[in-house]
Amino acid sequence: MIYLDSAATSLQKPRAVYQAVQKAMQSAGGYGRSGHRPALYAGELVYACRENARRLFGLQEPEQVVFTMNATHALNQAIHALADAKTRAAITGYEHNSVVRPLVERGIPYQVLESRLFDSNGMLQAARQALEDGANLFVINHVSNVFGSIAPIAELDAMLADAGVPMILDASQSAGTLEIHADKLRSAAAICMPGHKGLLGPQGTGMLLVCSEKLQKPLMQGGTGSLSQDMTQPKLLPDRFESGTPNVPGIAGLDAGLRFLLARGLSRIRKHEQMLAADLTDGLSTIDGVEVFYHADPARQAGVVSFRHAKMPCEILAEKLADRDVCVRAGLHCAPLAHRSAGTLASGTVRVSFGPFNTRREVREFTGKLCEILEKL
Template identity: 50%
Template structure:
């Protein structure tokens, strides 16, 4: 199988990830639940993972790094911490359902700072118009999960700082690929999965919390700290980490983060862009296939979408899968992005690479496309 669905989950992982997970199952219990060796090993591993993540994203205090089940979990905490029922939020036109559904559930008044695909200046101008001092929160993804479009989050962050409006960044597609400086950005929260660009296992996620933020507690329960009290602890990360930790997942995530740091985000990003550029150039030679990418992949990371004039995207995705090419077809949990780009009625076939793909796989994928759409 040629795996080109890394925007959903990176399937190929560094070997150290699986080894660490197996080791955790055999040697670790739960952090904060005892002074015996198994609990201490768990606590040390969890702290090491927080510390590596804090360093990667320029956070001075590892306790501001909260483990979640996934990015959706973290985004729910972030949104419900800042946006009251009926509150006001400004989002981009490329948001995932993990952002838009919680806002709908809150009955929030949502303004969409939209703009054409791969036109960051127009999107920035829309945010500049819409973000006002009475905005409860701005929420923006860093990279579109459908089109790989890199949004100007640093400039959006500057608008938020100037107007004293908290910013939530959805880094689901950028964590581990593009630099993210939490301190310089001044974001209130940055949410990310562990199982994509950080090369950790499914069931892991991270919520980075800004200084002075008092997050909303989604779950109450045991934390291993202040057990005599019935209220949840008021300090991080315990306030947001009720229940038993996913120690095999955290151990695997630690090794994934170490892989990213050792390889270097610049190296990983360059490789993904080179492979995606090769893919885009080859797909453009197929008649009747629309490729959503600019020449040179300006403002785009390792994700692209295509639509065939002659074949339904779901059928095309199935035929690719039958020939050993793993992609994703449909709406990708992001109707806002498809509406903005004009592909809501058709959906797209999305192809997304990782650091483990090769040029040979790209050439083979292009051969399969040609064979199907000949």
């Protein structure tokens, strides 16, 4: 099997991730609920993951790491905590439905930073206009889950910090691949990410990095194992945003993924995925009828590449690849706004996405199987 769908979920993970999940299921009790050995062991596992996340993302304190079910949960938490009746949001033209739908559900007006695919200057110009128009909360997709385009985060952060406007950073496709330093992002109020993609953890895990005390209003209330005599939600972090029993086995697996990333180094993983994306775009560009969406400068694109064929619907093409044991994703990828921005809303795309365990041989085999399919047209 050739697995090229890590933008949805990383299937190939370090062996330590599977081992950590199994050990936690066998040995960990209720986190923060008791003083016996299994409960204390659960506490050790959860704290270790917070500490390694703090190290990887440049946070001041491990308590700033809030565990969530996934990036969608984290984004909903952050939007709920920051938005009110006076909020006017601005979002990029490449946002996921995990951003757009919470804004729509809460009746929060939003302005789209219209820009062409890979056009960083256009995005920055649109951001300046949005500030002039009164936008007071920005939600920024760091890396497009459809096209792999990288937003100009440093420039946007400087602009928003100077204006005193907070940013929610959606790091769903960048966490675990691109360097993210929370302590250097002056405008960041929250950074949201899944555990099961680039961080190589299990499904059902995610993190909300709380970077500002502006995040006061939790989405949920309930048992935290702390201050049980109070009928209101604790204000202290991370309890403010963590209600109910957390996914301790998942967090243990996530910690193993974080430790792998810290040991290998994100720059090494980034270079590897850049190489694979370059090999793929070189191969796709030689196939008649294939339109591939990529930037000539590999520094502007992560390990996500989309393409389509003029004569074969994307879903059919992905199905034929699946029949040949090649795993990709086709359609709109829960991001119709990104397709609208790129002009692919009517057709969708076939998306290929890499992880640290993919190889150049797999890219060559994928291109060969794709050619086999298209030759039969």
